[in-house]
Amino acid sequence: MYEHREVLERLGALTDAPASHHPADQPDLRDGSVYVCPPRLKTALRVALVTGRPLLLLGHPGSGKSSIAAYVARNLEWRYYEFVVTARAEARDLLYRFDLVRRLADAQVKPGLQLHDIDYVEPGPLWWAINTRSARERGAGDDDRGPSRPADDPFIEINRERRETGAVLLIDELDKADPDVPGGLLVPLGSMRFPVPETGAQVAPLTDPGPLRSRLVIITSNEERELPSAFVRRCIVHRLELPDADGMIEIAQRHLRGRRLRNDQRTRIRDLAHKVVEARPADPAPDEHVPSVAEFLDAVHAMLDLGDMLSDTDWELLEELTITKPSRERP
Structure with missing residues (x-):
């Protein structure tokens, strides 16, 4: 396990993955390969880690709030989990789900068969982030009857080679949820512990977190709905501004690493x-x-792939299709 200082140093020196590991034509892919991390955001990440508080990122959609989580997880070699919030989400969705419907169905079709509640517990992303071993065993302790089948890590393809004791959890667009959801997360996020009443299990970290927690929770909000003040007080809050033109150009260059560009293509990227x-x-x-x-990256990729086939009129249409977008108002 990294020394605490080394973890903090890695947060201050985040690097992109080799160009061959990132498909440049998929700008929304959350693989943690490429990210231009401003110095103030690096500081916010460090503060969140040493205080054990969630990092609440505010800003317009598309400002890079969601992408930083996977980028940090890859750099630290920590496991990565995410939960995308919807208007119908409940706080317990992040903790676990008890499949009562399946249990009732099994009781009807398998009369006389002894059913075990632990087999109907599905760990949520916060549970996986807190204690992957407990999540895999659905909360069974060393002296308990284990589940008939271990739970599957929902991000196993990313996490297969990563260390078990560190995790980054992204809770994306929390402002879409009912105000009761942030309130219901106050205790689990603050203590990194919660009970599972259906089975009597207690979810807690595998080891004592010590002076530096090995879990980082990143929460994003587009500020469509104000979050409860009690919840915000328990977060490290940072606002991400949209990058200026130079910042956009740097982002494009990072995504296009290893691709040779002509001077006219570089000019087009700057113009875009x-x-x-x-x-x-x-x-x-x-x-x-x-x-x-x-x-912006959609426009860049379309320009590079279609450049020789586009007329001046097509260029204007490309900018409208990808950047300015037609008005949604009916004429």
Whole structure:
């Protein structure tokens, strides 16, 4: 296990994965390969880790809030989990799910067969982040009857080679949830512990966290709905601003590593970056379209792949299709 100082140093020196490991034509892929991390965000990550508080990232959609979690997890060689919040989400969805419907169905079709509640417990992403061994065993202790089948790590393809004692959890777009959801997460996120009443299990870290926790929770909000003040007080809060034109160009260069570009293509990328910045509203309403980094990268990839086939009129249409977007208002 890394010494605490080494973990903090890694957070201060985050690096991209080799170019061959990242498919450049998939800008939304959360594989943690590429990210341009501002110095202030690196500091916020360190503060969140040493305090044991969740890092709440605010900002417009497309400002890079969601992508940083997988990037940090890859750099630290920690396991990665995510939960994308919807309007119907409940706090318990992050903890676990008890499949009562399946249990009742099994009781009907398998009369006389002894059923065990532990087999109907499905660990949620917070459980996996807190204690992967406990999640795999669905909460069974050393002296308990184990489950008929271990639970499957939902991100096993990413986590297969990563250390068991460190994890990054992304809770994406928490502002979409009912206000009861953040309130229901206060204790589990603060203590990294919670009970499973259906089986009597107690979920807790595998080892004492010591002075530096080996779990980092990153929460994002587009600020469509205000989060409860009690919840915000228990977070490290950082606002991510949309990158300027130079920042957009750097992002494109990082995503296009290893690809040779002609001078005219570099010029086009620079022009597209300025077009994105110019298209941003000065004071956007919550539901107003603000061109994002992903849309900029869509335009860049389309330009590189279709460049010789596009007329001047096509170029204007490309910018409209990917960046400015047609108005959603009916004529």
